[in-house]
Amino acid sequence: MITIIPTVGSNLNSICSALDRLELTWQISEDPKEITNSEKVILPGVGHAETAMAKLKAKGLEETVRSLSQLTLGICLGMQLLFEESEESDEGAMPVRCLSIIPGRVKEIAFKPGMSLPHMGWNQVKPAGNSAHWQAEDVEDYYYFVHGYYCENGPWVKAVTDYVEAIPAIVEYKNFVGMQFHPEKSSTAGLELLRSYLS
Amino acid sequence: MLSKRIIPCLDVKAGTVVKGVNFRQHREVGGILDLARYYTEEGADELVFYDITASAEGRRVTTDWISKLAKVLDIPFCVAGGIRSVEDANEVLRAGADKISVNSPAIKDPDLINRLAKAFGRQCVVVGIDSHWSEEHGYESYRNTGIPELMSKQEKSTFDWLVEVQERGAGEIVLNCMGSDGTKDGYDCKQLAKARSLCGVPLIASGGAGCAEDFYEVFTKTQVDGALAASIFHNKTLRIGALKKYLASRNLPIRKESKWETKQLQTFKA
Numbered sequence: 001m002i003t004i005i006p007t008v009g010s011n012l013n014s015i016c017s018a019l020d021r022l023e024l025t026w027q028i029s030e031d032p033k034e035i036t037n038s039e040k041v042i043l044p045g046v047g048h049a050e051t052a053m054a055k056l057k058a059k060g061l062e063e064t065v066r067s068l069s070q071l072t073l074g075i076c077l078g079m080q081l082l083f084e085e086s087e088e089s090d091e092g093a094m095p096v097r098c099l100s101i102i103p104g105r106v107k108e109i110a111f112k113p114g115m116s117l118p119h120m121g122w123n124q125v126k127p128a129g130n131s132a133h134w135q136a137e138d139v140e141d142y143y144y145f146v147h148g149y150y151c152e153n154g155p156w157v158k159a160v161t162d163y164v165e166a167i168p169a170i171v172e173y174k175n176f177v178g179m180q181f182h183p184e185k186s187s188t189a190g191l192e193l194l195r196s197y198l199s
Numbered sequence: 200m201l202s203k204r205i206i207p208c209l210d211v212k213a214g215t216v217v218k219g220v221n222f223r224q225h226r227e228v229g230g231i232l233d234l235a236r237y238y239t240e241e242g243a244d245e246l247v248f249y250d251i252t253a254s255a256e257g258r259r260v261t262t263d264w265i266s267k268l269a270k271v272l273d274i275p276f277c278v279a280g281g282i283r284s285v286e287d288a289n290e291v292l293r294a295g296a297d298k299i300s301v302n303s304p305a306i307k308d309p310d311l312i313n314r315l316a317k318a319f320g321r322q323c324v325v326v327g328i329d330s331h332w333s334e335e336h337g338y339e340s341y342r343n344t345g346i347p348e349l350m351s352k353q354e355k356s357t358f359d360w361l362v363e364v365q366e367r368g369a370g371e372i373v374l375n376c377m378g379s380d381g382t383k384d385g386y387d388c389k390q391l392a393k394a395r396s397l398c399g400v401p402l403i404a405s406g407g408a409g410c411a412e413d414f415y416e417v418f419t420k421t422q423v424d425g426a427l428a429a430s431i432f433h434n435k436t437l438r439i440g441a442l443k444k445y446l447a448s449r450n451l452p453i454r455k456e457s458k459w460e461t462k463q464l465q466t467f468k469a
Contacts, residue, residue: 011293013294014272117400118401121202163201192459
Protein backbone atom coordinates (compact mmCIF):
# COMPACT_ATOMS: atom_id res chain seq x y z
CA MET A 1 0.00 0.00 0.00
CA ILE A 2 1.22 3.46 -0.99
CA THR A 3 -0.03 6.38 1.07
CA ILE A 4 -0.47 9.77 -0.56
CA ILE A 5 -0.38 12.67 1.88
CA PRO A 6 -2.93 15.19 0.51
CA THR A 7 -2.11 18.04 2.92
CA VAL A 8 -0.05 20.26 0.60
CA GLY A 9 -1.13 19.07 -2.85
CA SER A 10 -4.39 20.36 -4.25
CA ASN A 11 -4.53 18.13 -7.30
CA LEU A 12 -4.20 14.42 -6.62
CA ASN A 13 -6.30 13.00 -9.46
CA SER A 14 -3.39 12.57 -11.85
CA ILE A 15 -1.12 10.93 -9.26
CA CYS A 16 -3.85 8.42 -8.38
CA SER A 17 -4.46 7.70 -12.08
CA ALA A 18 -0.73 7.09 -12.61
CA LEU A 19 -0.65 4.63 -9.71
CA ASP A 20 -3.74 2.92 -11.14
CA ARG A 21 -1.98 2.55 -14.48
CA LEU A 22 0.97 0.95 -12.67
CA GLU A 23 -1.55 -1.35 -10.92
CA LEU A 24 -0.40 -0.23 -7.48
CA THR A 25 -2.73 0.01 -4.49
CA TRP A 26 -2.90 3.38 -2.79
CA GLN A 27 -4.77 5.38 -0.20
CA ILE A 28 -5.01 9.06 0.60
CA SER A 29 -4.44 9.70 4.29
CA GLU A 30 -3.40 12.34 6.80
CA ASP A 31 -3.35 9.85 9.65
CA PRO A 32 0.19 9.54 11.13
CA LYS A 33 -0.29 5.86 11.94
CA GLU A 34 -1.52 4.93 8.46
CA ILE A 35 1.30 6.92 6.88
CA THR A 36 3.98 5.34 9.08
CA ASN A 37 2.67 1.82 8.48
CA SER A 38 2.41 2.02 4.70
CA GLU A 39 4.91 0.44 2.38
CA LYS A 40 5.75 3.67 0.52
CA VAL A 41 4.73 7.31 0.89
CA ILE A 42 4.15 10.13 -1.62
CA LEU A 43 4.17 13.79 -0.60
CA PRO A 44 2.86 15.85 -3.53
CA GLY A 45 3.06 19.60 -3.19
CA VAL A 46 1.60 22.58 -5.01
CA GLY A 47 1.66 26.20 -3.85
CA HIS A 48 3.73 28.16 -1.36
CA ALA A 49 6.39 26.69 0.97
CA GLU A 50 5.47 28.72 4.04
CA THR A 51 1.74 27.93 3.70
CA ALA A 52 2.58 24.28 3.06
CA MET A 53 4.72 23.96 6.19
CA ALA A 54 1.99 25.62 8.24
CA LYS A 55 -0.50 23.05 6.95
CA LEU A 56 1.81 20.11 7.75
CA LYS A 57 2.35 21.49 11.25
CA ALA A 58 -1.36 22.04 11.79
CA LYS A 59 -2.01 18.38 10.96
CA GLY A 60 0.84 17.27 13.21
CA LEU A 61 2.62 15.61 10.29
CA GLU A 62 6.04 17.28 10.47
CA GLU A 63 7.59 14.68 12.75
CA THR A 64 5.68 11.84 11.06
CA VAL A 65 7.26 12.58 7.67
CA ARG A 66 10.69 13.26 9.18
CA SER A 67 10.82 9.88 10.90
CA LEU A 68 9.68 7.77 7.92
CA SER A 69 12.08 4.95 7.06
CA GLN A 70 10.34 3.57 3.96
CA LEU A 71 10.74 5.02 0.45
CA THR A 72 9.19 8.49 0.53
CA LEU A 73 8.75 10.51 -2.66
CA GLY A 74 8.31 14.28 -2.59
CA ILE A 75 7.00 15.83 -5.80
CA CYS A 76 7.65 19.48 -6.77
CA LEU A 77 7.00 21.54 -3.62
CA GLY A 78 6.90 18.18 -1.78
CA MET A 79 10.55 17.70 -2.79
CA GLN A 80 11.53 21.20 -1.66
CA LEU A 81 9.93 20.66 1.75
CA LEU A 82 12.39 17.80 2.38
CA PHE A 83 15.20 20.38 2.57
CA GLU A 84 16.33 22.51 5.54
CA GLU A 85 14.80 25.83 4.64
CA SER A 86 13.26 27.70 1.72
CA GLU A 87 13.44 31.28 0.52
CA GLU A 88 9.75 30.99 -0.40
CA SER A 89 8.41 32.71 2.68
CA ASP A 90 6.15 35.72 3.14
CA GLU A 91 7.62 38.82 1.60
CA GLY A 92 10.56 40.27 3.48
CA ALA A 93 10.47 37.52 6.09
CA MET A 94 13.23 35.10 7.06
CA PRO A 95 13.54 31.85 5.10
CA VAL A 96 10.92 29.33 6.16
CA ARG A 97 12.07 26.29 8.12
CA CYS A 98 11.20 23.09 6.22
CA LEU A 99 11.41 19.40 7.19
CA SER A 100 15.25 19.49 7.41
CA ILE A 101 15.71 15.96 6.11
CA ILE A 102 18.18 16.88 3.33
CA PRO A 103 20.90 19.31 4.51
CA GLY A 104 20.48 21.93 1.77
CA ARG A 105 18.51 25.08 1.07
CA VAL A 106 15.80 26.01 -1.44
CA LYS A 107 16.49 29.20 -3.38
CA GLU A 108 14.59 31.41 -5.79
CA ILE A 109 15.62 31.10 -9.45
CA ALA A 110 17.30 34.42 -10.23
CA PHE A 111 15.63 36.30 -13.08
CA LYS A 112 17.80 37.11 -16.06
CA PRO A 113 16.65 39.26 -19.01
CA GLY A 114 15.04 37.22 -21.75
CA MET A 115 14.03 34.32 -19.53
CA SER A 116 10.53 33.45 -18.37
CA LEU A 117 9.72 32.69 -14.76
CA PRO A 118 8.31 30.44 -13.39
CA HIS A 119 10.26 27.70 -15.17
CA MET A 120 7.30 26.12 -16.91
CA GLY A 121 7.17 23.43 -19.56
CA TRP A 122 8.92 20.27 -20.75
CA ASN A 123 12.62 20.21 -20.09
CA GLN A 124 15.27 17.61 -20.71
CA VAL A 125 16.55 15.73 -17.67
CA LYS A 126 20.04 14.25 -17.63
CA PRO A 127 21.54 11.84 -15.10
CA ALA A 128 24.12 13.35 -12.74
CA GLY A 129 24.79 10.44 -10.41
CA ASN A 130 24.11 6.76 -9.85
CA SER A 131 20.77 5.55 -8.62
CA ALA A 132 19.84 2.11 -7.38
CA HIS A 133 16.45 2.60 -9.04
CA TRP A 134 17.29 3.25 -12.69
CA GLN A 135 19.89 3.04 -15.42
CA ALA A 136 21.28 6.35 -16.68
CA GLU A 137 19.93 5.89 -20.22
CA ASP A 138 16.43 5.17 -18.91
CA VAL A 139 16.01 8.41 -16.99
CA GLU A 140 17.16 10.74 -19.77
CA ASP A 141 13.95 12.19 -21.20
CA TYR A 142 11.62 15.21 -21.18
CA TYR A 143 9.57 15.91 -18.04
CA TYR A 144 7.07 18.63 -17.15
CA PHE A 145 8.30 21.36 -14.77
CA VAL A 146 6.44 24.22 -13.05
CA HIS A 147 8.43 26.03 -10.37
CA GLY A 148 10.12 29.28 -9.40
CA TYR A 149 12.38 27.90 -6.63
CA TYR A 150 15.03 25.19 -6.77
CA CYS A 151 16.91 22.90 -4.42
CA GLU A 152 20.57 23.28 -3.60
CA ASN A 153 23.14 21.16 -5.36
CA GLY A 154 24.87 18.39 -3.35
CA PRO A 155 25.78 14.72 -3.36
CA TRP A 156 22.04 13.91 -3.23
CA VAL A 157 21.51 15.12 -6.83
CA LYS A 158 20.90 12.19 -9.21
CA ALA A 159 19.63 14.06 -12.26
CA VAL A 160 19.59 17.68 -13.42
CA THR A 161 17.86 19.91 -15.91
CA ASP A 162 19.19 23.06 -17.52
CA TYR A 163 17.38 26.37 -17.14
CA VAL A 164 20.06 29.05 -17.45
CA GLU A 165 21.87 27.05 -14.76
CA ALA A 166 21.83 23.40 -13.68
CA ILE A 167 18.75 22.71 -11.57
CA PRO A 168 18.44 19.51 -9.51
CA ALA A 169 15.64 17.42 -11.05
CA ILE A 170 15.90 14.19 -9.04
CA VAL A 171 17.43 13.87 -5.57
CA GLU A 172 17.91 10.84 -3.35
CA TYR A 173 18.87 11.02 0.30
CA LYS A 174 18.66 7.88 2.44
CA ASN A 175 15.07 6.63 1.91
CA PHE A 176 13.86 10.01 0.61
CA VAL A 177 13.44 10.80 -3.08
CA GLY A 178 12.51 14.16 -4.59
CA MET A 179 11.38 15.08 -8.10
CA GLN A 180 11.26 18.75 -9.09
CA PHE A 181 9.09 18.01 -12.15
CA HIS A 182 5.66 16.39 -12.16
CA PRO A 183 6.08 12.71 -13.15
CA GLU A 184 2.29 12.31 -13.13
CA LYS A 185 2.07 15.01 -15.82
CA SER A 186 5.05 13.82 -17.83
CA SER A 187 3.35 11.29 -20.06
CA THR A 188 5.01 7.88 -20.55
CA ALA A 189 8.44 9.08 -19.39
CA GLY A 190 7.00 10.13 -16.02
CA LEU A 191 5.03 6.92 -15.62
CA GLU A 192 8.10 4.77 -16.27
CA LEU A 193 10.12 6.77 -13.74
CA LEU A 194 7.40 6.30 -11.12
CA ARG A 195 7.44 2.59 -11.90
CA SER A 196 11.18 2.42 -11.21
CA TYR A 197 10.68 3.81 -7.71
CA LEU A 198 7.29 2.47 -6.70
CA SER A 199 6.77 -0.94 -8.30
CA MET B 200 16.94 22.92 -22.70
CA LEU B 201 13.35 23.97 -22.12
CA SER B 202 11.31 22.96 -25.15
CA LYS B 203 8.83 25.14 -27.04
CA ARG B 204 5.27 24.09 -26.27
CA ILE B 205 2.73 23.16 -28.93
CA ILE B 206 -0.73 23.65 -27.47
CA PRO B 207 -4.00 22.69 -29.14
CA CYS B 208 -6.84 24.83 -27.89
CA LEU B 209 -10.24 23.26 -27.52
CA ASP B 210 -13.08 25.77 -27.39
CA VAL B 211 -15.91 24.17 -25.46
CA LYS B 212 -19.55 25.14 -25.92
CA ALA B 213 -22.44 23.12 -24.48
CA GLY B 214 -20.25 20.06 -23.85
CA THR B 215 -18.64 19.81 -27.29
CA VAL B 216 -15.57 21.30 -28.91
CA VAL B 217 -16.21 24.08 -31.42
CA LYS B 218 -14.13 26.50 -33.45
CA GLY B 219 -15.17 29.78 -34.99
CA VAL B 220 -13.65 32.13 -37.53
CA ASN B 221 -12.80 35.60 -36.19
CA PHE B 222 -14.62 34.61 -32.98
CA ARG B 223 -17.92 34.05 -34.81
CA GLN B 224 -19.75 31.26 -36.63
CA HIS B 225 -18.91 28.39 -34.27
CA ARG B 226 -18.71 24.98 -35.84
CA GLU B 227 -18.82 21.69 -33.89
CA VAL B 228 -15.67 19.57 -34.12
CA GLY B 229 -16.05 16.70 -31.62
CA GLY B 230 -16.29 15.32 -28.07
CA ILE B 231 -14.01 16.64 -25.32
CA LEU B 232 -12.51 13.37 -24.07
CA ASP B 233 -12.00 11.91 -27.55
CA LEU B 234 -10.17 14.99 -28.76
CA ALA B 235 -8.10 15.21 -25.56
CA ARG B 236 -6.95 11.61 -26.01
CA TYR B 237 -6.25 12.15 -29.69
CA TYR B 238 -4.05 15.20 -29.05
CA THR B 239 -2.13 13.52 -26.24
CA GLU B 240 -1.26 10.65 -28.56
CA GLU B 241 -0.30 13.13 -31.29
CA GLY B 242 2.33 14.62 -28.97
CA ALA B 243 0.66 17.82 -27.74
CA ASP B 244 2.66 19.33 -24.87
CA GLU B 245 -0.33 20.76 -23.09
CA LEU B 246 -4.05 21.31 -23.70
CA VAL B 247 -6.22 24.35 -23.13
CA PHE B 248 -10.00 24.13 -22.75
CA TYR B 249 -11.94 27.35 -23.10
CA ASP B 250 -15.58 27.34 -22.09
CA ILE B 251 -16.10 30.21 -24.50
CA THR B 252 -19.61 31.20 -23.52
CA ALA B 253 -19.39 30.80 -19.71
CA SER B 254 -18.25 34.37 -18.96
CA ALA B 255 -20.70 36.09 -21.25
CA GLU B 256 -23.59 33.88 -20.07
CA GLY B 257 -22.67 34.67 -16.46
CA ARG B 258 -22.06 31.08 -15.36
CA ARG B 259 -19.04 29.15 -14.21
CA VAL B 260 -17.39 26.37 -16.18
CA THR B 261 -18.91 23.00 -15.25
CA THR B 262 -16.53 20.58 -13.53
CA ASP B 263 -17.79 17.06 -14.35
CA TRP B 264 -15.82 16.83 -17.60
CA ILE B 265 -12.72 18.26 -15.89
CA SER B 266 -12.47 15.36 -13.43
CA LYS B 267 -12.97 12.91 -16.29
CA LEU B 268 -10.18 14.63 -18.21
CA ALA B 269 -7.84 14.53 -15.21
CA LYS B 270 -8.22 10.76 -15.04
CA VAL B 271 -7.44 10.30 -18.74
CA LEU B 272 -4.72 12.90 -19.35
CA ASP B 273 -1.08 12.49 -18.34
CA ILE B 274 -0.01 15.88 -19.69
CA PRO B 275 -0.89 19.26 -18.16
CA PHE B 276 -4.10 21.06 -19.04
CA CYS B 277 -5.58 24.46 -18.40
CA VAL B 278 -9.25 25.39 -18.06
CA ALA B 279 -10.73 28.79 -18.79
CA GLY B 280 -14.17 30.28 -18.80
CA GLY B 281 -16.27 32.06 -16.22
CA ILE B 282 -13.87 31.83 -13.28
CA ARG B 283 -14.84 34.86 -11.19
CA SER B 284 -13.70 33.97 -7.69
CA VAL B 285 -11.19 31.99 -5.63
CA GLU B 286 -14.00 29.48 -4.94
CA ASP B 287 -14.66 28.99 -8.68
CA ALA B 288 -10.95 28.43 -9.29
CA ASN B 289 -10.68 26.07 -6.35
CA GLU B 290 -13.40 23.83 -7.79
CA VAL B 291 -11.76 23.69 -11.20
CA LEU B 292 -8.30 22.97 -9.73
CA ARG B 293 -9.70 20.37 -7.33
CA ALA B 294 -11.42 18.67 -10.25
CA GLY B 295 -7.95 18.19 -11.69
CA ALA B 296 -6.98 21.12 -13.91
CA ASP B 297 -3.33 22.16 -13.58
CA LYS B 298 -3.96 25.80 -14.36
CA ILE B 299 -6.88 28.14 -14.61
CA SER B 300 -7.08 30.96 -17.09
CA VAL B 301 -8.99 34.18 -16.53
CA ASN B 302 -9.86 36.80 -19.10
CA SER B 303 -13.12 38.80 -19.00
CA PRO B 304 -13.66 38.50 -15.21
CA ALA B 305 -10.12 39.84 -14.60
CA ILE B 306 -10.86 42.93 -16.69
CA LYS B 307 -13.96 43.61 -14.61
CA ASP B 308 -12.23 42.76 -11.32
CA PRO B 309 -8.41 43.05 -11.71
CA ASP B 310 -7.81 42.21 -8.03
CA LEU B 311 -9.08 38.70 -8.84
CA ILE B 312 -5.60 37.97 -10.25
CA ASN B 313 -3.98 38.94 -6.92
CA ARG B 314 -6.43 36.78 -4.96
CA LEU B 315 -5.91 33.76 -7.22
CA ALA B 316 -2.11 34.05 -7.10
CA LYS B 317 -2.17 34.30 -3.31
CA ALA B 318 -4.50 31.31 -2.95
CA PHE B 319 -2.88 28.90 -5.41
CA GLY B 320 0.53 30.28 -6.36
CA ARG B 321 1.17 32.19 -9.55
CA GLN B 322 2.12 29.04 -11.49
CA CYS B 323 -1.59 28.11 -11.60
CA VAL B 324 -2.79 31.49 -12.80
CA VAL B 325 -2.92 32.18 -16.52
CA VAL B 326 -4.31 35.44 -17.85
CA GLY B 327 -5.75 35.43 -21.36
CA ILE B 328 -5.76 38.68 -23.29
CA ASP B 329 -7.86 39.11 -26.42
CA SER B 330 -6.23 41.92 -28.33
CA HIS B 331 -7.21 43.79 -31.47
CA TRP B 332 -5.39 46.49 -33.42
CA SER B 333 -7.10 49.57 -34.75
CA GLU B 334 -5.67 52.46 -36.77
CA GLU B 335 -7.03 54.98 -34.28
CA HIS B 336 -6.21 53.39 -30.90
CA GLY B 337 -3.43 50.84 -31.50
CA TYR B 338 -3.65 47.53 -29.62
CA GLU B 339 -6.69 47.24 -27.36
CA SER B 340 -7.94 44.34 -25.27
CA TYR B 341 -11.50 43.04 -25.35
CA ARG B 342 -13.83 41.07 -23.12
CA ASN B 343 -16.75 38.70 -23.66
CA THR B 344 -15.32 37.72 -27.02
CA GLY B 345 -17.29 34.45 -26.91
CA ILE B 346 -20.58 36.20 -27.65
CA PRO B 347 -20.42 38.86 -30.38
CA GLU B 348 -23.35 40.93 -29.00
CA LEU B 349 -21.68 41.33 -25.58
CA MET B 350 -18.13 41.90 -26.76
CA SER B 351 -16.64 45.19 -25.60
CA LYS B 352 -13.19 46.71 -25.28
CA GLN B 353 -11.65 47.87 -22.05
CA GLU B 354 -10.00 51.21 -21.37
CA LYS B 355 -6.46 49.94 -20.88
CA SER B 356 -4.27 49.23 -23.88
CA THR B 357 -3.13 45.67 -24.46
CA PHE B 358 0.42 46.38 -23.34
CA ASP B 359 -0.54 48.33 -20.20
CA TRP B 360 -2.82 45.46 -19.25
CA LEU B 361 -0.08 42.91 -19.98
CA VAL B 362 2.29 44.66 -17.55
CA GLU B 363 -0.42 45.11 -14.92
CA VAL B 364 -1.50 41.46 -14.86
CA GLN B 365 2.11 40.38 -14.24
CA GLU B 366 2.42 42.81 -11.33
CA ARG B 367 -0.80 41.38 -9.94
CA GLY B 368 0.48 37.80 -10.05
CA ALA B 369 -0.16 36.22 -13.45
CA GLY B 370 2.13 33.21 -13.94
CA GLU B 371 1.59 32.94 -17.68
CA ILE B 372 -0.01 35.04 -20.40
CA VAL B 373 -1.85 33.87 -23.49
CA LEU B 374 -1.99 36.70 -26.01
CA ASN B 375 -4.73 36.07 -28.50
CA CYS B 376 -4.33 38.32 -31.50
CA MET B 377 -7.91 38.66 -32.67
CA GLY B 378 -7.07 40.19 -36.02
CA SER B 379 -5.27 37.03 -37.04
CA ASP B 380 -7.47 34.49 -35.19
CA GLY B 381 -8.99 31.91 -37.51
CA THR B 382 -7.46 33.53 -40.60
CA LYS B 383 -4.54 31.08 -40.98
CA ASP B 384 -2.36 33.98 -42.18
CA GLY B 385 0.25 33.44 -39.48
CA TYR B 386 0.75 34.72 -35.94
CA ASP B 387 0.90 38.47 -35.32
CA CYS B 388 4.67 38.49 -34.76
CA LYS B 389 4.91 42.26 -34.49
CA GLN B 390 2.49 42.38 -31.57
CA LEU B 391 3.92 39.25 -29.93
CA ALA B 392 7.53 40.53 -30.13
CA LYS B 393 6.48 43.74 -28.38
CA ALA B 394 4.58 41.72 -25.77
CA ARG B 395 7.58 39.43 -25.24
CA SER B 396 9.79 42.42 -24.46
CA LEU B 397 7.35 43.41 -21.68
CA CYS B 398 6.85 39.90 -20.34
CA GLY B 399 8.86 38.18 -17.58
CA VAL B 400 6.48 35.23 -17.32
CA PRO B 401 5.86 32.57 -19.98
CA LEU B 402 4.08 34.00 -23.02
CA ILE B 403 1.91 31.91 -25.31
CA ALA B 404 1.06 33.04 -28.85
CA SER B 405 -2.49 32.53 -30.07
CA GLY B 406 -4.39 33.27 -33.25
CA GLY B 407 -3.55 32.86 -36.91
CA ALA B 408 -1.58 29.60 -37.28
CA GLY B 409 -2.06 28.23 -40.79
CA CYS B 410 0.99 26.05 -41.47
CA ALA B 411 4.18 24.67 -39.88
CA GLU B 412 6.24 27.68 -41.05
CA ASP B 413 4.00 29.98 -39.00
CA PHE B 414 5.12 28.17 -35.85
CA TYR B 415 8.78 28.37 -36.86
CA GLU B 416 8.35 32.06 -37.52
CA VAL B 417 6.66 32.88 -34.22
CA PHE B 418 9.25 30.95 -32.18
CA THR B 419 12.25 32.48 -33.92
CA LYS B 420 10.96 36.05 -34.33
CA THR B 421 9.30 36.53 -30.95
CA GLN B 422 10.83 34.04 -28.46
CA VAL B 423 7.40 33.06 -27.15
CA ASP B 424 7.37 29.97 -24.90
CA GLY B 425 4.54 28.21 -26.64
CA ALA B 426 2.15 28.49 -29.54
CA LEU B 427 -1.52 27.72 -29.42
CA ALA B 428 -3.71 26.74 -32.34
CA ALA B 429 -7.08 25.16 -32.95
CA SER B 430 -8.56 24.88 -36.43
CA ILE B 431 -5.50 23.61 -38.29
CA PHE B 432 -5.15 20.85 -35.69
CA HIS B 433 -8.88 20.06 -35.54
CA ASN B 434 -9.29 19.70 -39.30
CA LYS B 435 -5.97 17.85 -39.56
CA THR B 436 -4.45 20.33 -42.02
CA LEU B 437 -1.41 20.03 -39.80
CA ARG B 438 -0.65 17.02 -37.59
CA ILE B 439 1.22 17.77 -34.37
CA GLY B 440 3.65 14.89 -34.90
CA ALA B 441 4.67 16.23 -38.31
CA LEU B 442 4.85 19.81 -37.00
CA LYS B 443 7.18 18.82 -34.15
CA LYS B 444 9.43 16.85 -36.49
CA TYR B 445 9.65 19.87 -38.79
CA LEU B 446 10.49 22.28 -35.94
CA ALA B 447 13.09 19.90 -34.49
CA SER B 448 14.70 19.55 -37.94
CA ARG B 449 15.08 23.33 -37.96
CA ASN B 450 16.90 23.14 -34.61
CA LEU B 451 14.19 24.43 -32.32
CA PRO B 452 14.07 22.79 -28.88
CA ILE B 453 11.08 20.46 -29.17
CA ARG B 454 10.00 17.58 -26.92
CA LYS B 455 10.54 14.35 -28.81
CA GLU B 456 8.53 11.20 -28.37
CA SER B 457 9.71 9.37 -25.26
CA LYS B 458 11.84 6.31 -25.91
CA TRP B 459 9.33 4.40 -23.79
CA GLU B 460 6.64 5.16 -26.36
CA THR B 461 8.91 4.00 -29.16
CA LYS B 462 9.58 0.81 -27.20
CA GLN B 463 5.85 0.27 -26.61
CA LEU B 464 5.16 0.71 -30.30
CA GLN B 465 7.81 -1.87 -31.14
CA THR B 466 6.25 -4.30 -28.64
CA PHE B 467 2.82 -3.81 -30.22
CA LYS B 468 4.22 -4.44 -33.67
CA ALA B 469 6.07 -7.56 -32.48
